[in-house]
Amino acid sequence: MSLYHKTAEILSASGGNLKTRIFGNKALPPKASPQQVYALALETCKWSSILTEVIEASELLHYERKLPPLLSLLLVHDFLLAKRGIVLPAKHGLRASIERHKARLTAEFTRARIRRKAATVEALRQQVTAEYLGEAAHHPRWVRVNTLKSTLEDQLDSTFKDFTRVYSIGEVTNTNNDAASASPGKPLFYVDEHIPNLLAISPAFEITKTKAYSSGAIILQDKASCFPAYLLDPLPQDGDVIDSCAAPGNKTTHLAALVQSRIVAAVREGEFEGAGDLKQQQQQQQQKIFAFEKDKDRARTLEKMVKVAGAKDVVRISLGQDFLKVDPDADLFKNVGALLLDPSCSGSGIVGRDTMPALHLPKYASGKKAEPKKGGDRNSRKRKHPGDDDAAAAEKSREEEVFVDDDGEEIVVATAKELQARLEALSAFQLSLLLHALAFPAARKVTYSTCSVHAAENEQVVRAALRSDVARRRGWRILRRAEQVRGMREWPVRGLVLPSDATSGDDDKRGDGDGGEDEGKGDDEEVVADACIRAYQGGGRGVMGFFVAGFVRDV
Numbered sequence: 145m146s147l148y149h150k151t152a153e154i155l156s157a158s159g160g161n162l163k164t165r166i167f168g169n170k171a172l173p174p175k176a177s178p179q180q181v182y183a184l185a186l187e188t189c190k191w192s193s194i195l196t197e198v199i200e201a202s203e204l205l206h207y208e209r210k211l212p213p214l215l216s217l218l219l220v221h222d223f224l225l226a227k228r229g230i231v232l233p234a235k236h237g238l239r240a241s242i243e244r245h246k247a248r249l250t251a252e253f254t255r256a257r258i259r260r261k262a263a264t265v266e267a268l269r270q271q272v273t274a275e276y277l278g279e280a281a282h283h284p285r286w287v288r289v290n291t292l293k294s295t296l297e298d299q300l301d302s303t304f305k306d307f308t309r310v311y312s313i314g315e316v317t318n319t320n321n322d323a324a325s326a327s328p329g330k331p332l333f334y335v336d337e338h339i340p341n342l343l344a345i346s347p348a349f350e351i352t353k354t355k356a357y358s359s360g361a362i363i364l365q366d367k368a369s370c371f372p373a374y375l376l377d378p379l380p381q382d383g384d385v386i387d388s389c390a391a392p393g394n395k396t397t398h399l400a401a402l403v404q405s406r407i408v409a410a411v412r413e414g415e416f417e418g419a420g421d422l423k424q425q426q427q428q429q430q431q432k433i434f435a436f437e438k439d440k441d442r443a444r445t446l447e448k449m450v451k452v453a454g455a456k457d458v459v460r461i462s463l464g465q466d467f468l469k470v471d472p473d474a475d476l477f478k479n480v481g482a483l484l485l486d487p488s489c490s491g492s493g494i495v496g497r498d499t500m501p502a503l504h505l506p507k508y509a510s511g512k513k514a515e516p517k518k519g520g521d522r523n524s525r526k527r528k529h530p531g532d533d534d535a536a537a538a539e540k541s542r543e544e545e546v547f548v549d550d551d552g553e554e555i556v557v558a559t560a561k562e563l564q565a566r567l568e569a570l571s572a573f574q575l576s577l578l579l580h581a582l583a584f585p586a587a588r589k590v591t592y593s594t595c596s597v598h599a600a601e602n603e604q605v606v607r608a609a610l611r612s613d614v615a616r617r618r619g620w621r622i623l624r625r626a627e628q629v630r631g632m633r634e635w636p637v638r639g640l641v642l643p644s645d646a647t648s649g650d651d652d653k654r655g656d657g658d659g660g661e662d663e664g665k666g667d668d669e670e671v672v673a674d675a676c677i678r679a680y681q682g683g684g685r686g687v688m689g690f691f692v693a694g695f696v697r698d699v
């Protein structure tokens with residue numbers, strides 16, 4: 145099966161997003177890499193409204209009656225826009241069916257470009273990208289420099305050397321600011337003030353095409369998703385670390401980078417005894433990260449990510465292992481002092497960059513629509529979540545609730561009853577995992593996080609965990625704001641203060657203080673709320689919706 149037939153099949157499938165359809169697909173044609181299929185599918189979707197116009201105006205499907213519309217779209221994409229052209233032998237029937245109409249297709253493409261007032265194909269490409277990003281165009285691309293492979297300084301001098309630096313997050317996505325006007329067309333970057341080694345860059349820049357990305361020197365990870373590993377702050381004296389729900393591995397690799405950097409720092413400062421060079425000492429002091437992932441396919445993705453990130457020596461992956469079935473008292477885990485728990489959740493805080501892009505198809509010559517439109521139209525989705533500035537208004541305008549599962553699949557919840565039932569099931573599952581994490585005998589630190597904005601999955605789980613037998617018996621308490629690492633202490637958006645009998649707290653008071661010395665000394669509810677860290681999409685901080693809280697034991 146050719147690259148084009150396979151890509152057409154992927155685009156015609158139902159369910160999931162492009163990534164899950166392609167990277168979870170074991171039946172790709174022998175010569176096509178998943179990346180090649182992904183790039184062709186995504187680029188064709190992005191260009192599909194223009195290509196449809198070109199195909200219809202040139203009457204291609206009238207002359208080539210056997211050519212299915214979707215296949216015509218993919219072939220015309222490569223013919224007009226791919227540097228390598230159509231990747232089929234010169235005499236191949238499919239290739240010939242397009243190249244026979246070279247003059248007409250090229251002329252119609254030029255007309256389509258001029259109609260859009262784009263002086264060059266490159267200018268048209270920028271329009272297409274901005275249109276495709278839609279809502280996400282107002283969300284920066286967050287780039288974590290992977291310190292296992294590189295440094296922030298090296299990346300600023302290489303991958304980002306042609307970028308212009310800006311000094312506030314708002315400027316990265318605003319093309320009307322001074323920096324953007326001073327160097328038009330140049331991408332922008334901002335060095336984050338809370339998370340070390342993190343940058344925000346212009347969303348339209350094609351970062352996935354850089355060497356730094358393919359070599360694992362940089363990792364694309366939303367700022368808020370960097371909170372858990374940073375808050376856990378695994379130090380050499382904490383011993384081994386567990387990432388209990390690890391795939392695809394963003395937080396595992398972040399943990400590995402933090403562990404490694406702290407060991408290097410401790411060895412340099414002579415905190416460890418004994419002879420030997422730095423490398424030898426590092427190995428002797430090596431902390432292990434045990435990464436568990438229940439889903440075997442996702443565990444394979446985790447494996448790849450750990451390898452690319454250069455974290456293989458530190459991370460031990462348990463493929464397909466249910467964390468709930470891991471025995472906390474097993475000898476292997478006797479030195480586990482810190483656990484990161486980031487379980488499946490409603491995904492209600494996710495920014496829709498990976499959702500299925502809209503696909504426009506050319507009509508048959510008869511004027512009938514060729515095939516049903518596949519994939520969602522991202523602009524028509526009524527997906528709204530509270531922003532920092534006006535949670536109540538945002539909440540009122542939320543017309544339907546969208547859950548995003550671990551594979552990016554969207555589930556629309558239409559009724560309040562259904563929403564409550566789903567949230568209750570999720571929070572019971574999340575609490576059981578959290579209580580299991582609290583049971584590890586040597587554990588002193590645990591972080592609990594979700595990419596959900598619902599209190600039922602967040603503050604309520606934290607409260608229930610603090611009230612649990614295992615927490616009381618073993619002396620677990622919340623990691624107060626004043627005790628948190630600097631960036632997390634200073635992050636202004638805090639947890640919700642819920643009534644003590646709350647069953648659903650989304651409408652409750654939102655914390656948004658400035659992290660002064662005395663915070664965290666109020667009554668218990670306020671201390672817990674202030675210790676919890678939240679993030680909301682749309683509040684001008686450029687982050688996704690997120691929640692994280694830390695637990696500690698003083699023994």
Ligand SMILES: C[S@@+](CC[C@H](N)C(=O)[O-])C[C@H]1O[C@@H](n2cnc3c(N)ncnc32)[C@H](O)[C@@H]1O
Nearest residue numbers: 389391392393394395437438466467486487488
């Ligand atoms: C939100 S995702 C984790 C994302 C990951 N921490 C990252 O930052 O890349 C949740 C993951 O937990 C896995 N999972 C769910 N229940 C689990 C369990 N009982 N044991 C281990 N993994 C589990 C899911 O398959 C999914 O891959």
